[in-house]
Amino acid sequence: MKKYISLFLAALMLLSLLAGCGKKSDGGDGTRTLVLRNTAGLSTNDPHATTNTHDYTVFENIYEGLYDLNEATGGYDLRLAEKVEANDDATEYTVTLKQGVKFHNGETMTADDVVFSYAHAQKDAHMGSYCRPLDHVEKVDDYTVKIVMNQPFSPIGHMLHKVKIMSKKGVEELGNDFGKVPNKVGTGPYMWDENNYNPLSSWSAVAFEDYYRGKAKIEKITWNVIADDTSAITALQNGELDYMVVPISYWEDIKASNKFNCVEKESNEVMLFCINVESKTHGELLRNDNIRLAMMYALDRDGINKLVCDGYGTPTYMYINPNYAAAAPAADSLKNPIPYNLQKAKELLAQEGYPDGIDIGEFNVAAGRNENFGVAVQAQLEAAGIKSTLVVSDYNVAGDRNVAQEYDICIAYDCGNYDFNNFEQQSSSAAIGLTNVLFNGPSGKFNDLSAKFDEWLKEGSSTADEAKRLEIYTEMYNAYYDTHTQVPLINLPSCVAYSKDLNAIAVPTDYRVYDWSWNS
Structure with missing residues (x-):
């Protein structure tokens, strides 16, 4: 229905937003920038203060939990946890942390940061469905914590994924500004770009040099807010976006163009x-x-x-x-x-x-x-x-x-x-x-x-x-x-189209740019 709206009008709406954000844009050093659509501006950059999918998809590239949800293959992978062991009645979990993990501010992750992050998540109602049965997290030693539940909790894996581990020092230094300004409290493969952070319209993240799994192959990501579907399709077809979840009413046209890799999957x-x-x-x-x-x-x-x-x-x-x-x-x-x-x-x-x-x-x-x-x-x-x-x-x-x-x-x-x-x-x-x-x-x-x-x-x-x-x-x-x-x-x-220049893993919701690369 909406695909018949004038593309001319859509182009006018996009002109100011996409100027300078072309397909071959670079990160200032000649490297190519990956350009993505966000359907709305960021409501916060505190990963525990939202339930908005359009926030989460960005955060999954910047923050990490003890577990990582693998949407491509199903199930959970160990991420910041090296090992997780439960007691007999599944009310206590002893977590051995990975060592040598750096936050974006250069601080090394320890048990103190994990204890702090879980306490931070428990305070926010947005995390209630994940943290309600959590009693507390306590430090055992610098690289071991004990998670104590007030009841057995079968979806524990999703809690370990959703609660993101943040630098205690970094969050406390920002005080009331945390969530409102760029921060360096995450451990993920990308960090907020302080030179481009306009949460209502456009923002960027750059590859973290000291990421413990190795630096990401794609140097920079820019997200542009394009709320209107017709405008977003115009941007995709003009090469102004590299990867996009396509509204179903446009799917046949996008596939027929033969300009993109197209992946259709079941979603929730x-x-x-x-x-x-x-x-x-x-x-x-x-x-x-x-x-x-x-x-x-x-x-x-x-x-x-x-x-x-x-x-x-x-x-x-x-x-x-x-x-x-x-x-x-x-x-x-x-x-x-x-x-x-x-x-x-x-x-x-x-x-x-x-x-x-x-x-x-x-x-x-x-x-x-x-x-x-x-x-x-x-x-x-x-x-x-x-x-x-x-x-x-x-x-x-x-x-x-x-x-x-x-x-x-x-x-x-x-x-x-x-x-x-x-x-x-x-x-x-x-x-x-x-x-x-x-x-x-x-x-x-x-x-x-x-x-x-x-x-x-x-x-x-x-x-x-x-x-x-x-x-x-x-x-x-x-x-x-x-x-x-x-x-x-x-x-x-889930209908995903992406540039033929891009090696991407298409998933319904939480894409991980760390696993992607350019073909050339």
Whole structure:
């Protein structure tokens, strides 16, 4: 749909941004700079203070954890840890650290930095789903720490990956400026470029000379913020970007151009439709079970997939792709999926006293891809007599409104989930400021269920028995879906195009430029 927008207009939008950032740009010493797209500006450079995917993809090249998620092959690799040993009941983990690891400020990593970094992560609500069962981390000696949990925690690997180890000295020296200005607290193969750091528009990272695994082959990376998909496609086709996750509606054109290496993979990215039962303007209406049920019947997932995704997506009722994450319920375990039935939607509205339809307020969406889904869903709801006003804003603004419950209905998305425990971010009573739908809100609509969610989450994460975990999470997800408040629509594939001059490893989310190189 959007691919038919004038490329001339797109070029005008790109002109000022991409001037001087051409395909053959260099890092000041004749070496070629890798140019990447970011869909939004950085919300922070503190790796523990965000859940935004567009932040994480950058951070994975600059910061490291004790473990590293290997998205290309699956599973986790040891990274800053040399060895990890658990006690008999899996409540204590003794971690032997790699020696000789340097931070970007030149300091050598020790156990003190690990203890500090875990304490730092525990203080931030964004890290709750990873760190909630963590009691503390203690120093054993300079290169050994003990991680003490308050319960067995089956997704421990993801915690060891998500908590990034930072220089205690570097963070403390920056004080309140940490997260706002370039820092040298990471251990990763790239470090922030202080000469180009404009977090709302463009920033760079340069290869770290003293990286313990050897200096990266690509000397410099520059990320340019291009929120509009049409503008990003124009940049890719003009050689102004070297690697890009391509919106599905452009995929056939990009493949047909024969200008790029093209890789299509399954992913765990899912588009979501959310209904805010705590809305200050339309909450009473949206708390009506039959009104929400009518909206469920109005959703034609196949139609959305054809219109927005050219049929490349997979219509789904599941929040997390079971092929991609441990202990995630399978599609056939959902007991009451609501199929598309426009007549049933209209009958439910009439039953509730709205034979001529209703207005449910503002439909909050982010510009770009989310907007396309919003337009499609809005039209389907309106066909059933459910009217709304589309409100389109910048990605960060729209996202902030979602998690603050400052909307009536909205489009959201999620990805990067490699264990069903990550669903805590959308269901735990402690996930304030993270969840799109509040289940323990002031109306009390779902307060009893919210307490049950907390119980299920604790049970599921505290057993290593995968069959038991799946049983618990299946019961939980059925109860969650039946609220008809945050429902999956489409599971998107990962469609990646990159320059034929580049040796890259294409993955759905967390690319690692350290493993890439130029062909010449």
